[in-house]
Amino acid sequence: MLLQSLELKDYRNYQAFSHDFSPSLNIFQGKNAQGKTNLIEAIYYLSIGRSYRPVKEDQLVRWEQKSFLISGKILNRLGVLSLETAFSRLTKPAKQIYIGGLKAQKPADMLGNLNSVLFAPEDLSMIKGSPQERRNFLDYDISQVSTEYFQELHKYRRLLAQRNHLLKQIHFGRRDGANLSLWDEQLLASASQIVYKRLQALEKLNPLMRLTQRKLTGGVENLDIKYFLNKRRELKISDDIPGALKEVQRDVLQEETRQGVTLWGPHRDDLSIVVNGMDLKLYGSQGQHRTAVLALKLSELEFFRGESGEYPILLLDDVMSELDEWRRNALIQFIQSKEIQCFITTTDSIGVLGKYEKEIRTYQIQAGQIK
Ligand SMILES: Nc1ncnc2c1ncn2[C@@H]1O[C@H](COP(=O)(O)OP(=O)(O)OP(=O)(O)O)[C@@H](O)[C@H]1O
Ligand SMILES: [Mg+2]
Structure with a gap:
C-alpha cells in the first residue's frame, strides 16, 4: 500500500x-x-479513522478554527x-468520512484501506505500562486486518457491560x-473467540519478531511474547481455550458477586515480553525496550502482508533516539530490504541514511509548513 499524497x-x-x-x-x-508528529498522527488517522493519541477530535482542530480535514490519495x-x-463542531454528526468519494457509515469502515504500522514514543509504555496497553497492541493490529475481530471485540464489550450491570444488582x-449463567454462555463464546484470535496472531508474530530482533541486535537478543490468562496462567494456542476460561470463571465467581464486576475474560489477560529469558519490564535497558518494541512493530509488516496480501505503510516517529549507531544502521538496512513506504521523523539529519540506496525525500518541517 502507498500513500501517494x-x-x-x-x-x-x-x-x-x-x-x-x-x-x-x-x-x-x-x-x-514544528509539527512532525502531527503529520504522522494525521496519516495514521487516515488509516484507522481516529487518532492514536488519547485526544478528543476537538483538540485536533487548529486553534480558533471550527473544523479540520484530512484527505489522502492511496x-x-x-x-x-x-x-x-472531516470533522466540524458545527455539523451533526461532527465527523464525516468519504471513501472513494462515497460517504461511509462509520469510522470503522476506514479500516483495511490504508493499513499502517506505527512506532510512536508512547508505544514504549507497552512494555512498562499496564496490561491494557499490551492488549491494545494486539487488539488494534488484529482489528486492522480482521473486521470480524473488531466486531467481536465490540460484541464482547457490550456483553461484558451487561454482565457487570447484572453483577452489581446481585451485589x-x-x-x-x-x-448469570445465561450471560455466561454468550460471554464465554465471545471471550474464547477473542483469546483464540489473539493467540493465533501471536503464533504468527512470534517467529517474525524473533527474526527481526536478531537482525536489529546482530543475533544477540532473543525475543518472545507469552500470553497469560487472567495475568496468571500461560496459555498456548493448542490449549483448550473455553475450558481454561471456564476454570478461571469458576475460581472467581464468588469474588465477582462480592465486587460486582467481571473478573475473567480477555479484558483481564496480559502479555509478557521476554528477552533472552528475562522479563523486559523488570530488567530491560532503555535501548532494549525500544529495540523490542521496534522488532514487534517491524514484524507486523510481514504479519499484515500475510493477512491482507499487501505491505502496510510504516510510520516511525522519533525512533532513532536511544538507539546506538549499530542498531540505527540495522534498522535502516531492514527498512531498505522491504518493498515498503516509510515515513520517519527526526530532529537532526540522520547520518546513517547515507547507506540508504532507494529514493529518499526529505521534508523540512517548520511551524506547520514544509520549507
Ligand atoms: N489543535 C492545535 N492547533 C494548533 N496547534 C497545535 C494544536 N495541537 C498542537 N499544536 C501545536 O503543535 C505543536 C507540536 O507539534 P508536534 O508534536 O508535531 O511537534 P514535533 O515536530 O513532533 O516536535 P518534537 O520534535 O518535539 O517531537 C505544539 O507545540 C503545538 O504548538
Ligand atoms: Mg514529535
Missing part, C-alpha cells in the same frame, strides 16, 4: 498542507514542536482510492444469581 486543512498546527510522497522513504525533519491492490475525513441484593 496528503492534504490537511486546519489540522493541529497545519493551516493548509498539500504534498505528495516518495513510494520509498520520506523523512520529516525539523526542530522540536494506492492499494484495488487501485487508487481517495480517503477523506446489592436486587437480583439473584440465576440469570
Whole structure:
C-alpha cells in the first residue's frame, strides 16, 4: 500500500498542507514542536479513522478554527482510492468520512484501506505500562486486518457491560444469581473467540519478531511474547481455550458477586515480553525496550502482508533516539530490504541514511509548513 499524497486543512498546527510522497522513504525533519508528529498522527488517522493519541477530535482542530480535514490519495491492490475525513463542531454528526468519494457509515469502515504500522514514543509504555496497553497492541493490529475481530471485540464489550450491570444488582441484593449463567454462555463464546484470535496472531508474530530482533541486535537478543490468562496462567494456542476460561470463571465467581464486576475474560489477560529469558519490564535497558518494541512493530509488516496480501505503510516517529549507531544502521538496512513506504521523523539529519540506496525525500518541517 502507498500513500501517494496528503492534504490537511486546519489540522493541529497545519493551516493548509498539500504534498505528495516518495513510494520509498520520506523523512520529516525539523526542530522540536514544528509539527512532525502531527503529520504522522494525521496519516495514521487516515488509516484507522481516529487518532492514536488519547485526544478528543476537538483538540485536533487548529486553534480558533471550527473544523479540520484530512484527505489522502492511496494506492492499494484495488487501485487508487481517495480517503477523506472531516470533522466540524458545527455539523451533526461532527465527523464525516468519504471513501472513494462515497460517504461511509462509520469510522470503522476506514479500516483495511490504508493499513499502517506505527512506532510512536508512547508505544514504549507497552512494555512498562499496564496490561491494557499490551492488549491494545494486539487488539488494534488484529482489528486492522480482521473486521470480524473488531466486531467481536465490540460484541464482547457490550456483553461484558451487561454482565457487570447484572453483577452489581446481585451485589446489592436486587437480583439473584440465576440469570448469570445465561450471560455466561454468550460471554464465554465471545471471550474464547477473542483469546483464540489473539493467540493465533501471536503464533504468527512470534517467529517474525524473533527474526527481526536478531537482525536489529546482530543475533544477540532473543525475543518472545507469552500470553497469560487472567495475568496468571500461560496459555498456548493448542490449549483448550473455553475450558481454561471456564476454570478461571469458576475460581472467581464468588469474588465477582462480592465486587460486582467481571473478573475473567480477555479484558483481564496480559502479555509478557521476554528477552533472552528475562522479563523486559523488570530488567530491560532503555535501548532494549525500544529495540523490542521496534522488532514487534517491524514484524507486523510481514504479519499484515500475510493477512491482507499487501505491505502496510510504516510510520516511525522519533525512533532513532536511544538507539546506538549499530542498531540505527540495522534498522535502516531492514527498512531498505522491504518493498515498503516509510515515513520517519527526526530532529537532526540522520547520518546513517547515507547507506540508504532507494529514493529518499526529505521534508523540512517548520511551524506547520514544509520549507
Ligand atoms: N489543535 C492545535 N492547533 C494548533 N496547534 C497545535 C494544536 N495541537 C498542537 N499544536 C501545536 O503543535 C505543536 C507540536 O507539534 P508536534 O508534536 O508535531 O511537534 P514535533 O515536530 O513532533 O516536535 P518534537 O520534535 O518535539 O517531537 C505544539 O507545540 C503545538 O504548538
Ligand atoms: Mg514529535
